Amino acid sequence: MIRVNGVSIGDDTVAREIQHHPAPTKEEAEQSAATALVVRELLLQRAASLGLAGEEEEALLAGLIETEVRSPDPTNEEVERYYRRNGLRFTTPALYEAAHIFFPARKDDAPAREKARIKAEAVLAEVLANPSRFGDLARAHSSCSSKDSGGLLGQVSRGDTNPELEQALSTMEPGTIAPAPIASRHGLHILRLDRRAPGKTLPLEQVEAWVRAHLRKTSKRRAVAQYLQLLAGQARIEGIELAGADSPLVQ
Structure with missing residues (x-):
């Protein structure tokens, strides 16, 4: 008691x-x-x-x-x-303008994952050989609704897309294509970064x-x-x- x-x-x-x-x-x-x-x-x-x-x-x-x-x-x-001590809390996230070509395959489905990897690497080779064909190849091969606009994702920021894509975008230079397919829990992505606007610290x-x-x-x-x-x-x-x-x- x-x-x-x-x-x-x-x-x-x-x-x-x-x-x-x-x-x-x-x-x-x-x-x-x-x-x-x-x-x-x-x-x-x-x-x-x-x-x-x-x-x-x-x-x-x-x-x-x-x-x-x-x-x-x-x-x-x-x-x-x-x-001063918590500056990151008052910094707006970076904005990215990007495009991707998506090949779906769940992370726990090894056969589908391998099949998607092979296809993604083959399409990536075409993209790297002629980057101007990115949009056409997205319309032909991507399984994302963005394929209708040539793979364009529009402006994305933290939380708008897969963490794996966010990590890749943060390390890429604008105007470049990732040299290898980016793996996420949903599948594989051929990723292009068009523009990046860095985050800004809000004034006190x-x-x-x-x-x-x-x-x-x-x-x-x-x-x-x-x-x-x-x-x-x-x-x-x-x-x-x-x-x-x-x-x-x-x-």
């Missing part, structure tokens, strides 16, 4: 709470659910000690946190430091509001975790081993 300052939390209550705490194992789910219930009980008891009552429970606890937990707004220096002024909101949220979460640790340290809690001081109680 779990008790918080003498108030019991039964196994049936923990069992009902588990559905809100998916975890790799039943034990982890039970621990997470029990911790959440202990935290809720600590907050309810704190609210009662302050004379806060008569509200819907979620609103009551949210009001308690808002009243008791203060976190400073980030300074200009903190915003600038975060921006454009992302400052997001950075401030992110730092404010992170600071508030840390302050809430410390507040809950303080409540737990002042309480008499039995029947459960709570997370250590370096592990958040916030659920």
Whole structure:
């Protein structure tokens, strides 16, 4: 039986709470659910000690946190430091204009894969011998709907196509054709890169509001975790081993 300052939390209550705490194992789910219930009980008891009552429970606890937990707004220096240290988060992805000729073959189908490889290498030889025929060969051999436009994929960016193609495009020079078919989980591709527009770093002024909101949220979460640790340290809690001081109680 779990008790918080003498108030019991039964196994049936923990069992009902588990559905809100998916975890790799039943034990982890039970621990997470029990911790959440202990935290809720600590907050309810704190609210009662302050004379806060008569509200819907979620609103009551949210009001308690808002009243008791203060976190400073980030300074200009903190915003600038975060921006400098996380520059990649504020860089737009590169844009590619590319074309391909696609030969389908699932990765787990070895015979089909080999057949596709042989055909792709034969067509690639034709393409390399006369690059101006790329469009005609795409219309004749590609199994992608892009064949109707000569294999043109239009503008693609990160997440728009297969990771294997993205990796290849990032290493190719504009105006070149990959010297070997590119294998993806879907099949093989003869790949041509026409143009590349490199990613651009967004100026601080454009992302400052997001950075401030992110730092404010992170600071508030840390302050809430410390507040809950303080409540737990002042309480008499039995029947459960709570997370250590370096592990958040916030659920």
